[in-house]
Amino acid sequence: RINGARLLQRLKALGQFGALEGGGTNRLALGDADRAGRDWTVAQMQALGMRVQVDAIGNVVATYAGTEDLPPVMTGSHIDTVRTGGLYDGNYGVMAGLEVVATLCDAGLRTRRPLQVAFFTNEEGARFQPDMMGSLVMVGGMPLEEALAVRAVDNGATVGAELQRIGYAGGAPVGAPQVDSFVELHIEQGPVLEQQGVEIGVVEGVQGICWMEFTFDGTSNHAGTTPMALRHDAGMCAMRTAACVAELVARYGGRQLGTVGALQLKPNLINVIAAQAVMTVDLRNTDGAKLLQAQAEVLAFARQIAAENGVRFAHRQLADFAPVAFDAALVRSVEQHAGALGLSTLRMPSGAGHDAQMLARVCPTAMVFVPSAAGLSHNVREHTDAVQLEQGANVLLQVLLERANR
Amino acid sequence: RINGARLLQRLKALGQFGALEGGGTNRLALGDADRAGRDWTVAQMQALGMRVQVDAIGNVVATYAGTEDLPPVMTGSHIDTVRTGGLYDGNYGVMAGLEVVATLCDAGLRTRRPLQVAFFTNEEGARFQPDMMGSLVMVGGMPLEEALAVRAVDNGATVGAELQRIGYAGGAPVGAPQVDSFVELHIEQGPVLEQQGVEIGVVEGVQGICWMEFTFDGTSNHAGTTPMALRHDAGMCAMRTAACVAELVARYGGRQLGTVGALQLKPNLINVIAAQAVMTVDLRNTDGAKLLQAQAEVLAFARQIAAENGVRFAHRQLADFAPVAFDAALVRSVEQHAGALGLSTLRMPSGAGHDAQMLARVCPTAMVFVPSAAGLSHNVREHTDAVQLEQGANVLLQVLLERANR
Numbered sequence: 121r122i123n124g125a126r127l128l129q130r131l132k133a134l135g136q137f138g139a140l141e142g143g144g145t146n147r148l149a150l151g152d153a154d155r156a157g158r159d160w161t162v163a164q165m166q167a168l169g170m171r172v173q174v175d176a177i178g179n180v181v182a183t184y185a186g187t188e189d190l191p192p193v194m195t196g197s198h199i200d201t202v203r204t205g206g207l208y209d210g211n212y213g214v215m216a217g218l219e220v221v222a223t224l225c226d227a228g229l230r231t232r233r234p235l236q237v238a239f240f241t242n243e244e245g246a247r248f249q250p251d252m253m254g255s256l257v258m259v260g261g262m263p264l265e266e267a268l269a270v271r272a273v274d275n276g277a278t279v280g281a282e283l284q285r286i287g288y289a290g291g292a293p294v295g296a297p298q299v300d301s302f303v304e305l306h307i308e309q310g311p312v313l314e315q316q317g318v319e320i321g322v323v324e325g326v327q328g329i330c331w332m333e334f335t336f337d338g339t340s341n342h343a344g345t346t347p348m349a350l351r352h353d354a355g356m357c358a359m360r361t362a363a364c365v366a367e368l369v370a371r372y373g374g375r376q377l378g379t380v381g382a383l384q385l386k387p388n389l390i391n392v393i394a395a396q397a398v399m400t401v402d403l404r405n406t407d408g409a410k411l412l413q414a415q416a417e418v419l420a421f422a423r424q425i426a427a428e429n430g431v432r433f434a435h436r437q438l439a440d441f442a443p444v445a446f447d448a449a450l451v452r453s454v455e456q457h458a459g460a461l462g463l464s465t466l467r468m469p470s471g472a473g474h475d476a477q478m479l480a481r482v483c484p485t486a487m488v489f490v491p492s493a494a495g496l497s498h499n500v501r502e503h504t505d506a507v508q509l510e511q512g513a514n515v516l517l518q519v520l521l522e523r524a525n526r
Numbered sequence: 527r528i529n530g531a532r533l534l535q536r537l538k539a540l541g542q543f544g545a546l547e548g549g550g551t552n553r554l555a556l557g558d559a560d561r562a563g564r565d566w567t568v569a570q571m572q573a574l575g576m577r578v579q580v581d582a583i584g585n586v587v588a589t590y591a592g593t594e595d596l597p598p599v600m601t602g603s604h605i606d607t608v609r610t611g612g613l614y615d616g617n618y619g620v621m622a623g624l625e626v627v628a629t630l631c632d633a634g635l636r637t638r639r640p641l642q643v644a645f646f647t648n649e650e651g652a653r654f655q656p657d658m659m660g661s662l663v664m665v666g667g668m669p670l671e672e673a674l675a676v677r678a679v680d681n682g683a684t685v686g687a688e689l690q691r692i693g694y695a696g697g698a699p700v701g702a703p704q705v706d707s708f709v710e711l712h713i714e715q716g717p718v719l720e721q722q723g724v725e726i727g728v729v730e731g732v733q734g735i736c737w738m739e740f741t742f743d744g745t746s747n748h749a750g751t752t753p754m755a756l757r758h759d760a761g762m763c764a765m766r767t768a769a770c771v772a773e774l775v776a777r778y779g780g781r782q783l784g785t786v787g788a789l790q791l792k793p794n795l796i797n798v799i800a801a802q803a804v805m806t807v808d809l810r811n812t813d814g815a816k817l818l819q820a821q822a823e824v825l826a827f828a829r830q831i832a833a834e835n836g837v838r839f840a841h842r843q844l845a846d847f848a849p850v851a852f853d854a855a856l857v858r859s860v861e862q863h864a865g866a867l868g869l870s871t872l873r874m875p876s877g878a879g880h881d882a883q884m885l886a887r888v889c890p891t892a893m894v895f896v897p898s899a900a901g902l903s904h905n906v907r908e909h910t911d912a913v914q915l916e917q918g919a920n921v922l923l924q925v926l927l928e929r930a931n932r
C-alpha cells in the first residue's frame with residue numbers, strides 16, 4: 121500500500137511552482153514555473169535513488185533499477201499545466217509514480233524489470249501545439265526538428281530555445297523507446313465517475329482529437345458607414361463558423377464534441393469592422409470516421425463563408441490524432457487489481473488526450489482514472505478527494521508490480 | 527470662393543500634432559497631442575480676430591462678430607481622432623470653418639448674424655464613452671457631472687481631470703446654447719459618394735446608433751472531457767449571439783447594420799471552454815422603430831442562449847441615439863448651393879455619428895459630405911482629394927452666408 125499522506129504532500133509541494141492567488145497553478149510548458157517544477161521533481165527522483173535522463177525534447181525519465189536488465193515498465197504523465205490549471209491534472213500521475221517507487225524503497229523491494237517514472241514535455245498544448253508533444257516526439261510520431269521549431273503562442277519563443285533556456289535540452293535520443301509497457305494514472309477531468317458513484321475508471325482508449333486554427337483576413341472599416349454588402353468582416357466569418365460548430369455538434373449527437381476556446385479579433389474595437397480573426401476549433405469523437413466527417417464539414421463551412429464575404433481564409437492543422445484503443449490484457453489487469461482492492465470500476469474512453477495514447481504506438485499501454493469533483497479540470501477548482509487519490513495510486517502500484525515482475 | 531491651398535495648409539499643419547510614422551494621426555481626446563492641436567487651433571482662431579470661449583466640458587467656440595447682435599450661425603466639428611486616424615475626419619469641418627472666416631476677413635466682409643466656428647470635446651468616443659460627448663453635454667443631453675466623471679479606457683483618468691490638466695476646463699456654461707442654426711462639413715467616411723461618382727452628399731439625417739456590451743459568465747472546463755449537455759460555454763453564447771446579429775441584419779435588410787467589432791474570451795485557450803466572454807454589438811438603422819426592434823431581438827436572443835446554457839448574462843448600454851432628421855429647409859439650402867456651384871449631389875443619411883446630431887436637438891441643423899477614397903475612415907489611409915475638399919468648403923461658405931445674412 122502506498123502512503124496517501126506523502127503523495128498529497130508531494131502534490132501540494134509541486135503545486136507551489138506557478139501557484140495562482142486563490143488556488144490553482146499556472147505552469148505553462150517551458151516557462152519559468154515549469155523549470156522550477158521540473159528542478160524540484162528531478163530532485164525528488166534523485167532523492168529516491170533513481171537515475172534521471174533528459175531527452176532531446178525535454179522529456180525526463182527516472183529509472184528505479186530492477187533485478188534484471190530487461191525493458192522497463194514505465195509510468196508517468198506531465199507536470200505542465202494550462203494558464204488556469206489545477207493541482208492534479210498530470211501532476212498526480214507523476215507524483216503517484218514517485219510514491220510507488222518510494223513505497224518499494226521503504227520496503228527494500230526491487231521488481232524484476234526496471235521501473236521508470238517519466239514526465240513528458242508540453243502535454244497540455246496550451247503554449248505550444250500540438251499537445252502531447254514530448255511523448256509524440258519520443259515515440260517517433262513527430263520529427264524532433266519540427267517540434268523544436270514550434271513557436272509559443274504567448275511570446276513567440278521556440279520550443280528549442282526555451283528548452284535551452286531552462287536547461288532541459290537533454291542528450292538522450294528520441295524516436296524508439298525500448299519499453300515493456302506503459303501505465304498512466306490520471307484524474308478523469310470529466311463528470312462520469314462522480315455522477316455514477318464509481319471509484320476507478322478503467323480506460324479502454326482515447327477518443328480522436330482534431331485541432332484546427334482558422335485565420336480570416338478581411339478589411340477594417342467604419343461600422344456605421346460601410347453597407348453590409350460591401351463588408352469584408354473577418355470577425356463575423358469566424359463567429360459564424362463557431363455557431364456552425366455548435367450546430368454540427370447538436371446534429372451529430374452521440375459522442376461528438378466541439379469547442380471554440382480561442383478567438384482574437386483585430387483591431388477589436390466597438391465601431392470598427394474586424395480586419396482579422398484567428399480562431400481555434402477543437403473537435404473530438406470516439407468514432408474516427410465521424411470525426412473526419414465533422415472536420416471536413418467545419419472546414420468547408422469556414423472556406424465558404426470566407427469566400428462569400430470576400431475574406432481570405434487560411435487553415436493550420438494543430439493536432440490530428442485518431443482514436444486509440446489500449447492493450448486488452450493491460451486494461452483487464454487494471455480492472456482486476458481495482459476489483460481485488462475492493463474498488464468499483466467502470467470501463468470508459470478518455471475524453472482528454474494523454475501521453476499514454478502516444479506510448480500506445482510502441483508498447484502495451486493502459487490508463488487508470490480517478491474521479492474529478494464536479495467534472496472540473498483546466499480550472500483552478502479542479503479537485504479529487506485524498507482517499508480517491510490514494511485508491512488510484514494503490515491500483516497503479518499493483519498493476520506496475522504485476523507487470524514489472526513478469 | 528474659399529482658398530483651397532490655405533485650407534489644405536491648415537489641415538496638414540493640424541495633422542502634425544500626434545502624427546504617426548508613415549501617415550495618419552493619433553490624437554485621442556484630451557491627451558497631450560489633443561492639447562497641442564487645441565492650442566494651435568485656438569491661436570488660428572485668435573489670429574482671425576475671433577473671440578474664443580471654452581465651456582465646462584472643453585468645447586471651444588470662436589465667434590466672428592456679425593453686424594447685429596443676433597443668435598449666431600455655428601459651424602464646426604471635432605479635432606480628436608481615433609488611435610489610428612486620418613487627417614480629415616472632424617478636422618476638415620473645423621479647418622473649413624476657419625477658412626470661411628478667413629475668406630470673409632480677406633474680403634473685409636461681415637455677415638448680419640455672428641458666425642461661430644466650434645470644435646467639440648471627444649467626438650470619437652475612442653478614449654471616453656459615449657462618443658459625441660462634448661456636443662451632447664452642450665445641448666443638455668448628458669449631465670455635466672456625469673460626463674466629467676467618465677474614465678479613459680487607456681489610463682483611467684477622468685474627463686474632468688484631463689480637462690484641468692490640459693487647461694480646457696473652461697468657464698462658459700453648458701446646457702442651452704443660443705444658436706440660430708448649425709451646419710457641419712465632414713468627409714463621408716463611407717463608399718457611397720465615390721461609387722456613385724457624386725461630389726457632394728446632402729445629408730438628410732443621422733441613422734440611429736445602439737451600442738451594447740454583453741458579458742457572459744460561464745464555467746471554464748476541459749474541451750475533451752465535458753459532455754456537451756453539461757457545459758456552460760460563455761464563448762459559444764457570445765459567438766452564437768454574433769451569428770444572430772448577422773442573421774437578423776440579413777433578415778431585416780434595408781438600412782439595418784450590425785457589427786460585432788470586439789470580443790474577448792477568457793482564458794482564450796484552444797482546449798478550455800471559455801469561462802467568460804465580453805462582446806460589443808453596434809446596431810444602426812435610419813428607422814428608429816426597426817432599430818429598437820433589432821436591439822430587443824438581439825438582447826432577447828443573448829438572454830435566452832445564456833439561460834439555455836446556464837450562463838450568467840449582463841448588459842450595458844454604451845450609447846443609445848435615436849435617428850435624427852435634419853432641418854428640411856437647411857438641407858434644401860445645401861442642395862441648392864451645391865447645385866448653383868455646378869456640383870453633383872446625392873441626398874443620403876449619415877452612417878456615422880456626428881456632433882450635428884446633438885446640435886439638431888436645439889436648432890435647425892444640416893451636414894455636407896465630401897467623398898472618402900475607397901470609403902476608408904478610422905484608418906491612416908483615409909483620403910479625400912484636394913479639389914473635393916475645396917468644393918465642400920465652398921458649399922459650406924454659401925450655406926453659412928445665406929443663413930447668417932437672413
Ligand SMILES: NC(=O)NCCC(=O)O
Nearest residue numbers: 243244251472473750797
Ligand atoms: N489531459 C489533458 O488535459 N490533455 C490536454 C490535451 C487535451 O486537450 O485533451
Ligand SMILES: NC(=O)NCCC(=O)O
Nearest residue numbers: 344391650657877878879
Ligand atoms: N464620425 C465618427 O466616426 N464618429 C464616431 C462614432 C461612430 O459613428 O461610430
